[in-house]
Amino acid sequence: MTSKITLFCIVLFISIQQVTAQTCTYKNDEGEKHLCGRFEISDLENDTTYNKWYVSNYNEFDPALKDTSWKKNLQKVNVDIFMGTWCGDSRNWLPKFVKLWDELGLKRSQLTFTALYDSDIEGKYKQGPNGEEKGLDIHRVPVFLFKRDGKEIGRIVESPATDMVTDVAQIALGYPSQPNYRAATYIMNLLNTQSMDSINAHINDHFYEIYHLVGKVNELNTLGYVYMDSDLDRASFVFMLNTYLYKHNPNVYDSYAEVLLKMGYEDKALTYYKKVLELEPKNENALEQVAMIEAKAENKE
Template sequence: MKYIGFIYFFMSVLALSAQQSTARVVDEKGTVLLLGPTTKADLQTAEFPWFEKNQETYLTNTAVITQLAKELPNYTIKVFYGTWCGDSKREVPRFYKVLEEASFPIAQLELIAVDRKATAYKQAPNGEEKGWRIHRVPTVVVLKDGKEVGRIVEYPKQDFERDMLKLVQGETYRPNYSVANYLYSLLESSTWSELKNQKAQLMASFVEHAKGSKELNTLGYKLWRSGAMDKALFVFELNAGMYANNAYILESLASLQKELKLYTAALETYKKALQLQPKNNELQKEIREVSEVIKKSNP
């Protein structure tokens, strides 16, 4: 019985290891991608020459790192990134170099590679990104005692040394894309009634602080590809209200409305976009298709 129990335990460990192993996949363009939990060794291969190159060329601030090294071991860190992402290729090697020079315990670091295909946009194979509100990569999440104390989104405000020092010293730190970060949190913590009541107020506030029209649009697509269609629709509607003269933003909203079979709303939104870009053949095509669907449903 003890022998059988040992075999069962051994097989369970193997199964768990398999679930948590790094996936190496080749996309439709023939590019090798990493997905899921990864290590530095996974990135030190011929497919990812950018890792060592960007580590070597990054000059760190040793004075700041000396300060950082005193506090950093009290924290754990999650890094969500994409081996396909230009920002990740540039920033992740730099961040890793800072951690190494600060003698950070690598066992307290999780590197999680996410996908780029439409059906799994910025998602990891086993859902490792769920609950962490990842909409841009790379995203560095800094935790103490299991609770988030801050994050660096896409790139540091100054550099990784100074940004991390602010986080571990408890200074006020506002990451990039703070509007999207805030809205993502709000979508998870508020009821639909509360969100609808705040809609006008949110638009007025967000348009003053957003980093342009793409900030919330990217969040909308992330939610859409994750299957959170109602939340994605709310985000696209907010963004279309903020950027009503942007044909691309209106087209994004119309595309989701069409996906949700809200054909009348989609047609109206496509027409608004076409008014801004009268020669856009793709918009004209979408209007014909949606019009035909509406006509067939109302003979």
């Protein structure tokens, strides 16, 4: 993942109030323009780069609202929305959420929108330019983070657990659904509340919990890559767990080897790249990495 961040800032000057508002974008390796950082919903509505999918999904969504007595509970709730204009789920669900919010007669001023970088931007995967996502355990997008008086009361991760209307209604009523990716959520909570020594002392119990919560191999693999750009120890822990959960999947060993190599553990990385080749002998990345590590070792002799 190597790319230089190119930012194009559209600056709107309001001279009377001397206020400057910025909408920032960047281009990925394919030359596609994407939003990054805080933005207004009008950016999606009006910019021809995004408005085709935004307007289409907004107009096509019919919330089919019946009993909306619960909406009064949302009048003093703010929603922080994290998304990626590069992300199919964000393009699908963000317009639908805004349509529902509008249909409920709630204020758009209660919504805050933040766009995160894609994986092409080295060291910035699913991060904002000013660290807007820090401390919020964002590992999938979109995320709709509901807050009352600054305290989280519920969230929707990537897609609704039931459907958008039901999930929002349950949050309003104080009975939020468990968000998607329960294993990743369990691990994030674990890493945020316990030391690695404490976690390792009860690793079998934690593994048992994760085993029964995990959905697919990509759940922890994605979480590992999010940590890769911020905390190598956490990334290593997550990738290691995935090698035990999916022992016959070469990709889990490739990801674990990648973080080990980044941490400087070349011998251990070599072991896991060779494990990839045991399962997938023609894996090009593993072949290249094994050749590179072995050549480097020979040069040291």
